[in-house]
Amino acid sequence: MKEFNIIIEICGSAGEGTISAGEILSRFMSGQGFEIMSFDSYPAEIRGFGKCVAHTRISTNRIYSPGKLADVLIALNDKHSISQLSALKENGLLIYDSQPPRPHKEDKSVVGWAKPGMISYGIPLNMLAHKAAGNARGMNMVALGAVAALLHVDQHGFTDSIKVRYGKKKQIVIDSNVNSFLEGYNWTEKNIKKIDPHSFKGMTPSKQKEKLIINGNQLVAQAALVANLSFYAGYPITPATKIMEILSRELPKHGGVLLQTEDEISAIGAVIGAGFGGKRAMTATSGPGFALMTEFTGLSVMAEVPAVIIDSQRAGPSTGMPTKTEQSDFNSAVSGGTGDCPRIVLAPTDTKSCYEATILALYLAEKYQTLVVVLLDFFLSNSIRNINIPEKPSSKYLDANIAPDKNDLKDYQRYKITKNGVSPRAIPGTPGGMFFSTGLEHDVYGRPNYSEAGHLEMTQKRFAKFNTVLSEAPAPEISAIDRDEFDIGIISWGSSAGAAHETVMSAQKEGINASSFSSMMVSPFPEKALIEFADKCKKILIPELNFSGQFASFATQILKRPVERLNFITGRPMASEDILQKMRDM
Amino acid sequence: MPFNDHYVIIGNGPAGNHAARTLRKKDKDAKITIISDERVPYYYKPKLTNFIADEIAKEDLMVNFLNSYKAKDIRIRLGQEVERIDSESKTLFLQHMEKINYSKLIIASGSRARVLPAMSRYANHLKFVTSYTDVMAVKEEIRKAKDFFIFGGDLVGFKFLRLLNSMGKTVTILIYPNAFWPYNLTDNMLAQITESLSKFKVDVIVKDDISIIDDKNGLYRVKTQKGIEKNVDMVFSFNGLIPNIDFAKGSGVDIDHGILVNEYLKTNVDSIYACGSCAQIYNPSIKSYTTSIGWPNAVVQGEVAAFNLLGDHKIIESVGRKYFDLEGVKIKTIWWEDIDDEV
Ligand SMILES: Cc1cc2nc3c(=O)[nH]c(=O)nc-3n(C[C@H](O)[C@H](O)[C@H](O)COP(=O)(O)OP(=O)(O)OC[C@H]3O[C@@H](n4cnc5c(N)ncnc54)[C@H](O)[C@@H]3O)c2cc1C
Numbered sequence: 070m071k072e073f074n075i076i077i078e079i080c081g082s083a084g085e086g087t088i089s090a091g092e093i094l095s096r097f098m099s100g101q102g103f104e105i106m107s108f109d110s111y112p113a114e115i116r117g118f119g120k121c122v123a124h125t126r127i128s129t130n131r132i133y134s135p136g137k138l139a140d141v142l143i144a145l146n147d148k149h150s151i152s153q154l155s156a157l158k159e160n161g162l163l164i165y166d167s168q169p170p171r172p173h174k175e176d177k178s179v180v181g182w183a184k185p186g187m188i189s190y191g192i193p194l195n196m197l198a199h200k201a202a203g204n205a206r207g208m209n210m211v212a213l214g215a216v217a218a219l220l221h222v223d224q225h226g227f228t229d230s231i232k233v234r235y236g237k238k239k240q241i242v243i244d245s246n247v248n249s250f251l252e253g254y255n256w257t258e259k260n261i262k263k264i265d266p267h268s269f270k271g272m273t274p275s276k277q278k279e280k281l282i283i284n285g286n287q288l289v290a291q292a293a294l295v296a297n298l299s300f301y302a303g304y305p306i307t308p309a310t311k312i313m314e315i316l317s318r319e320l321p322k323h324g325g326v327l328l329q330t331e332d333e334i335s336a337i338g339a340v341i342g343a344g345f346g347g348k349r350a351m352t353a354t355s356g357p358g359f360a361l362m363t364e365f366t367g368l369s370v371m372a373e374v375p376a377v378i379i380d381s382q383r384a385g386p387s388t389g390m391p392t393k394t395e396q397s398d399f400n401s402a403v404s405g406g407t408g409d410c411p412r413i414v415l416a417p418t419d420t421k422s423c424y425e426a427t428i429l430a431l432y433l434a435e436k437y438q439t440l441v442v443v444l445l446d447f448f449l450s451n452s453i454r455n456i457n458i459p460e461k462p463s464s465k466y467l468d469a470n471i472a473p474d475k476n477d478l479k480d481y482q483r484y485k486i487t488k489n490g491v492s493p494r495a496i497p498g499t500p501g502g503m504f505f506s507t508g509l510e511h512d513v514y515g516r517p518n519y520s521e522a523g524h525l526e527m528t529q530k531r532f533a534k535f536n537t538v539l540s541e542a543p544a545p546e547i548s549a550i551d552r553d554e555f556d557i558g559i560i561s562w563g564s565s566a567g568a569a570h571e572t573v574m575s576a577q578k579e580g581i582n583a584s585s586f587s588s589m590m591v592s593p594f595p596e597k598a599l600i601e602f603a604d605k606c607k608k609i610l611i612p613e614l615n616f617s618g619q620f621a622s623f624a625t626q627i628l629k630r631p632v633e634r635l636n637f638i639t640g641r642p643m644a645s646e647d648i649l650q651k652m653r654d655m
Numbered sequence: 656m657p658f659n660d661h662y663v664i665i666g667n668g669p670a671g672n673h674a675a676r677t678l679r680k681k682d683k684d685a686k687i688t689i690i691s692d693e694r695v696p697y698y699y700k701p702k703l704t705n706f707i708a709d710e711i712a713k714e715d716l717m718v719n720f721l722n723s724y725k726a727k728d729i730r731i732r733l734g735q736e737v738e739r740i741d742s743e744s745k746t747l748f749l750q751h752m753e754k755i756n757y758s759k760l761i762i763a764s765g766s767r768a769r770v771l772p773a774m775s776r777y778a779n780h781l782k783f784v785t786s787y788t789d790v791m792a793v794k795e796e797i798r799k800a801k802d803f804f805i806f807g808g809d810l811v812g813f814k815f816l817r818l819l820n821s822m823g824k825t826v827t828i829l830i831y832p833n834a835f836w837p838y839n840l841t842d843n844m845l846a847q848i849t850e851s852l853s854k855f856k857v858d859v860i861v862k863d864d865i866s867i868i869d870d871k872n873g874l875y876r877v878k879t880q881k882g883i884e885k886n887v888d889m890v891f892s893f894n895g896l897i898p899n900i901d902f903a904k905g906s907g908v909d910i911d912h913g914i915l916v917n918e919y920l921k922t923n924v925d926s927i928y929a930c931g932s933c934a935q936i937y938n939p940s941i942k943s944y945t946t947s948i949g950w951p952n953a954v955v956q957g958e959v960a961a962f963n964l965l966g967d968h969k970i971i972e973s974v975g976r977k978y979f980d981l982e983g984v985k986i987k988t989i990w991w992e993d994i995d996d997e998v
Contacts, residue, residue, distance in 0.1 A: 172833070173753040180751055181732055185696040185724060189734040191751050264694055264791040 091123025167191025207249025213252025393640025670931025812893025
């Protein structure tokens with residue numbers, strides 16, 4: 070089976086069906102057995118304004134990152150697509166509307182800006198949509214039909230996917246979409262003389278197990294449900310809103326409660342309250358909401374109450390760019406807030422690990438009686454993958470509270486000093502298990518205590534949890550472990566890790582001896598493993614999506630040696646092409 | 656903002672590209688745009704047959720000297736067909752419904768395959784080798800096919816015949832001596848050519864015509880009026896080239912077979928010039944128009960049209976005399992040459 074890899078982008082205006090066309094494409098390709106990763110970008114503004122891009126990567130092999138430049142750009146809207154041409158490969162295909170309803174003024178048509186080397190195919194999208202259904206709404210389906218014909222994709226399978234997508238709608242909607250698709254397909258087959266090499270002919274991968282087509286937000290919600298979440302409080306914010314939306318529907322069905330609060334301070338307050346009451350509780354937010362929550366996060370650590378915050382990062386500071394991805398809440402997640410405030414921070418590296426991280430977060434928060442932050446980002450929240458149906462967590466992860474035994478309850482010390490920093494936790498109402506709980510520094514009973522020795526002892530207790538927490542973290546992912554020495558080691562975190570691992574493969578093809586390291590747990594950090602890895606590498610490169618190199622500064626303190634940084638704040642996910650270029654220059 | 660001229664060139668062949676290059680050399684500030692309805696950058700048509708046979712790769716088919724349009728600040732619009740010219744408002748109407756304004760225009764739209772009137776009803780069954788797009792449509796099929804029928808011919812047809820022969824294919828050729836392109840063949844020439852072709856695995860049919868071509872299960876049955884019948888995989892037509900000028904109809908530019916231009920390559924409309932194989936050029940010495948053919952002529956004419964558009968008064972002359980070897984027959988040509996790479 071030959072390797073096949075293609076990136077298709079659909080660009081239109083909000084409301085033109087750009088995203089739904091991308092979704093149909095992804096579903097169809099997944100059904101055909103291909104690996105897919107798709108990522109949409111759209112404006113924060115209301116529908117009807119602004120540019121939308123549905124980006125889909127389709128491959129016969131494992132996909133690590135969405136890829137930077139597209140092989141095919143379908144332009145549903147000339148104005149927006151002109152700027153999107155910069156994301157099309159030099160020899161990419163442009164599919165555009167050759168019969169728009171109104172003539173273009175000079176330079177207002179996308180094809181006028183295609184570079185020599187790009188191959189453009191004009192399809193009368195608008196005209197064919199009218200022919201199929203009497204209006205322009207089906208242009209997206211006409212375009213999919215055109216692409217299917219151009220790339221030799223099975224039209225019957227595709228129309229089945231359209232029927233599934235619109236299955237719950239009226240028959241006339243289904244028919245209009247299918248007819249529009251077929252118009253595009255047939256017209257293209259008859260009229261376009263293809264001169265490019267892209268083709269799906271003979272590229273049908275062997276059918277795999279049933280796959281789930283899902284994004285990070287959906288997986289977080291699903292994981293929370295299987296991990297016995299019983300309380301969610303939150304305030305909607307892009308890109309985390311979807312988590313709350315799903316849980317508002319599903320959590321009550323599982324016997325849980327969802328509370329929409331007036332703001333994020335209140336949300337985390339309610340979560341800590343529920344945690345105090347012995348419930349598994351969490352909230353999800355983004356940078357600006359997380360900033361408000363830091364008001365309360367210290368309480369979770371100080372009072373040793375489990376709390377989970379999902380922070381899906383977006384470009385900041387402040388309101389920033391709500392629909393653009395960034396990894397710039399690292400500092401704030403790992404050390405934001407007041408005092409010496411250790412907390413666990415997990416940064417899933419791909420869609421699937423959003424599921425694992427959420428289950429782990431609820432478990433660790435409960436077991437270690439502390440705050441756990443899970444750092445997603447706009448890209449992880451929204452990019453769609455087809456993955457194997459995730460396994461249910463084992464019982465260990467579902468009930469992790471260390472409850473006081475009879476002996477403990479004789480003289481119950483809620484903050485008893487233990488080797489691993491974890492004290493038995495009584496749920497309010499436990500006979501004999503009463504205790505004080507405030508945000509003040511306290512003694513073992515929870516009574517306020519400001520003594521020098523007491524503050525030191527309690528601070529040490531809170532930090533002691535870190536020693537054992539690390540043993541519960543999944544092992545860092547290291548590529549190309551079979552060698553002893555590397556010219557370049559890439560250390561990455563969060564959503565950039567996929568691109569880093571992919572780069573290692575392409576670098577090796579170019580003769581660059583490279584490896585990569587990433588850890589889902591970033592606080593506490595597996596420092597020993599990191600140092601061992603770095604010792605094998607002549608040079609270290611740290612790519613991340615923020616301006617100041619937040620993680621690079623953090624890693625430098627551990628490694629105590631200079632590292633090369635690669636920072637982007639383009640609002641787009643990390644691209645392996647950019648990492649590779651940097652490696653060539655190193 | 657100072658007003659800069661916008662020179663637009665229709666056509667991305669040798670005439671168009673040499674015109675653009677000359678314009679840029681002489682005028683550093685003007686906006687220059689090349690428009691072509693083909694989707695690929697500037698390439699050597701004469702090497703298309705080598706490309707079919709995989710003797711050269713796509714990269715070697717491309718002409719390199721203008722590959723850096725960006726450096727020369729020449730805007731290139733590919734895959735965009737000019738549908739109509741309005742010479743009054745100096746506007747071009749493109750097929751995808753974009754309008755482009757020009758201050759001066761050079762038409763270098765070349766030529767396309769000529770289909771003989773008798774053959775037009777079989778046009779659906781015929782294949783051509785006139786452009787990269789044509790070739791991409793048939794390349795794979797040629798590789799797989801065994802039996803070919805060629806209506807010919809012309810100079811390219813004979814090149815193609817040699818190619819098929821070298822690929823071990825079986826070929827039948829029907830030569831129309833009275834419709835040979837660009838000159839009719841004399842009986843003498845025809846006899847020599849037939850004799851020369853006898854060393855190949857080729858069936859030559861002369862002094863006959865087609866009575867039927869039909870398509871059965873992907874195979875073509877070709878029957879001549881004298882009753883010869885062949886079953887073949889592909890049928891090709893090589894009957895010369897005719898100027899691409901449909902889009903210029905109704906524009907006010909005078910047209911005959913090609914776009915009529917004077918010896919300075921200017922049309923009857925002040926701001927419009929034409930050159931290369933779309934042009935029919937006035938020759939004062941014979942007081943008549945001749946259609947331009949061949950790559951070297953297109954190059955020279957592109958340059959001359961550009962000079963004159965900028966105010967010069969260069970008279971077009973044909974490039975040096977050559978003899979073209981057509982299967983042993985020396986055809987005197989001032990226009991057709993084996994093309995080496997441009998520098
Ligand atoms: C297979 C083959 C082999 C040949 N071999 C030889 C040889 O060995 N020696 C030799 O001297 N000559 C040869 N020729 C002839 C030679 O290629 C032509 O004479 C030469 O290309 C003419 O150049 P041109 O610039 O005038 O036109 P062309 O090269 O034909 O270019 C015309 C351009 O105009 C564009 N165009 C046309 N209409 C429109 C429109 N409406 N809108 C936008 N763009 C348009 C076309 O897309 C094309 O880019 C051969 C030709 C062929 C087809």
